[in-house]
């Protein structure tokens with residue numbers, strides 16, 4: 001589904017990713033862990049199509065297409081979803097208007113008519129249940145005045161609405177208390193299917209107690225320095241990132 | 251009587267025209283009005299038309315406009331028009347008290363001045379001048395400062411008709427009043443409407459003022475309005491401007507606020523050639539509050555210039571200014587916000603905010619806050635931003651599959667929504683919302699101008715059967 005080979009990325013002349021290779025197949029959940037500032041968000045943003053970065057080398061293919069050739073919205077409409085580490089507040093754009101536009105843009109991309117309003121509202125209600133959002137979300141502006149936890153739930157809610165094939169969740173767990181964490185994890189688990197995949201970026205092992213990954217990768221200094229099963233997360237938790245620094249090539 | 255005026259010395263022509271009219275169309279004026287006219291023309295003689303050498307007109311050059319030939323009418327061509335037959339306004343689900351000003355003159359089936367059972371008088375300024383001289387003696391020309399403004403002096407010299415509203419003490423006018431100012435002539439046209447609105451103590455009025463043109467001819471409108479808002483009175487005021495590219499619209503609006511009065515005024519420019527809005531608020535009684543809001547959407551060669559002047563003359567008053575603009579193509583704009591807090595005006599709260607979105611490199615805005623504060627115990631703030639759409643927000647929207655165009659639309663619309671959201675008349679808010687969305691999509695035509703929407707969907711030419719008049 002997603003195949004990244006020797007990806008090199010820099011920002012403002014500073015090399016962040018230095019030859020990263022990763023393959024994700026349908027039905028898999030990959031966790032990416034690593035210390036702060038190591039390039040996890042950079043990887044997520046590059047996959048989603050953020051234009052701040054210079055691609056120095058390597059290639060990224062998605063469902064057989066050259067991903068780097070696609071616009072941000074094309075990637076989204078081809079099924080890529082990015083759950084932001086820092087969701088953006090957009091005053092004046094209501095959640096309803098935002099999601100209806102998003103849903104219908106996607107439908108248009110796939111040659112479908114806009115979703116009838118009634119059906120759309122029913123879908124919103126149903127997906128709200130999934131992430132246990134009880135508030136009057138619909139009339140509020142996107143993320144505006146949302147608490148940290150609400151913003152993260154809102155990302156999962158959007159993911160549920162858009163039903164991506166490949167979802168990248170960038171530290172969706174950080175800043176959440178254990179209850180909120182369970183809600184988020186539960187939302188993800190309910191959306192898992194044999195034909196979709198997740199990349200879960202996290203700083204802590206904690207989330208992986210609830211979202212059981214098939215693979216864990218450790219990103220350090222711009223490269224994946226170790227890959228393993230879910231037990232790697234525990235090992236990492238135990239030994240700390242200092243352990244990696246001792247091992248990794250500079 | 252038609253008089254053709256031409257070219258470079260419009261000033262000289264106006265002075266000549268004044269002399270002629272004094273003997274004819276102005277001859278039935280009261281002594282009071284006559285003396286105001288005479289003072290005004292003298293002032294105009296000294297000041298003339300604004301020139302770009304004046305600080306306040308540095309960025310808006312009327313040179314070209316003043317070079318054109320215009321027709322002026324000093325007597326109405328037609329007075330017997332049933333506006334409800336001519337326009338079917340779809341703005342309001344509720345019905346409004348609809349008044350139309352057609353080529354400068356109030357028209358309404360010959361009944362140009364109406365008294366409601368609660369004592370409110372609504373209609374033609376020309377008629378009211380004759381019927382209510384005591385109101386004019388008390389208020390007319392009292393708030394409009396013509397000492398420093400040649401256009402205001404000129405308007406005052408020639409003022410004949412416009413909207414007059416008198417709301418007696420304690421009366422709430424339930425329905426919003428809507429005035430539609432229409433220009434519909436085959437010639438280039440110069441008109442100077444004059445409005446006087448008086449709200450006595452505790453009165454309440456909602457007024458929607460629409461400027462609209464029906465033909466793509468050059469027109470010059472020099473509009474002056476005076477609002478007296480008495481103690482504890484409430485005025486909710488909207489100006490919706492949707493003029494074609496060949497029009498020059500200058501409006502100068504004075505609000506005089508007494509103790510504990512509240513004014514909310516919202517100026518929405520959807521389209522225009524050259525638009526200049528001068529808004530002047532005098533907070534003359536303690537605990538008065540003014541919300542001064544505006545939104546301007548311009549593109550191509552359009553130019554919109556907003557000058558706001560707030561005078562905090564006494565303590566404990568609040569003013570809140572919020573103007574937002576979206577400028578596309580080569581459009582240009584000016585925002586000049588002057589807040590004066592006099593020495594006595596302690597405990598003043600005065601806020602000003604002007605935010606602009608420039609959609610191209612060529613669009614321009616000059617934004618200039620000007621705070622002049624002589625009191626020491628005040629809270630004042632101002633902020634001005636000129637920017638592009640937030641790239642973070644753009645990226646966020648696009649990662650949800652929303653294309654660049656639609657994402658820009660959503661963000662522009664959201665930017666405008668802050669001002670639209672403050673419209674308290676729900677049906678008007680919804681209609682403006684729709685018009686702004688249409689405007690941003692580039693679908694607003696001269697035909698769904700303003701808040702008028704003719705039932706027959708007749709296009710631009712919008713024929714009024716003049717043979718019947």
Ligand SMILES: Nc1ncnc2c1ncn2[C@@H]1O[C@H](COP(=O)(O)OP(=O)(O)O)[C@@H](O)[C@H]1O
Pocket residue numbers: 011012016034035036037038039040041042043052
């Ligand atoms: N917009 C930016 N401009 C400059 N440097 C950036 C920018 N965003 C990230 N970086 C740098 O790139 C590196 C990787 O950041 P990031 O991908 O956010 O790390 P992580 O998500 O692993 O914490 C950091 O050193 C950070 O300082």
Ligand SMILES: [Mg+2]
Pocket residue numbers: 040041042085170171
């Ligand atoms: Mg990060």
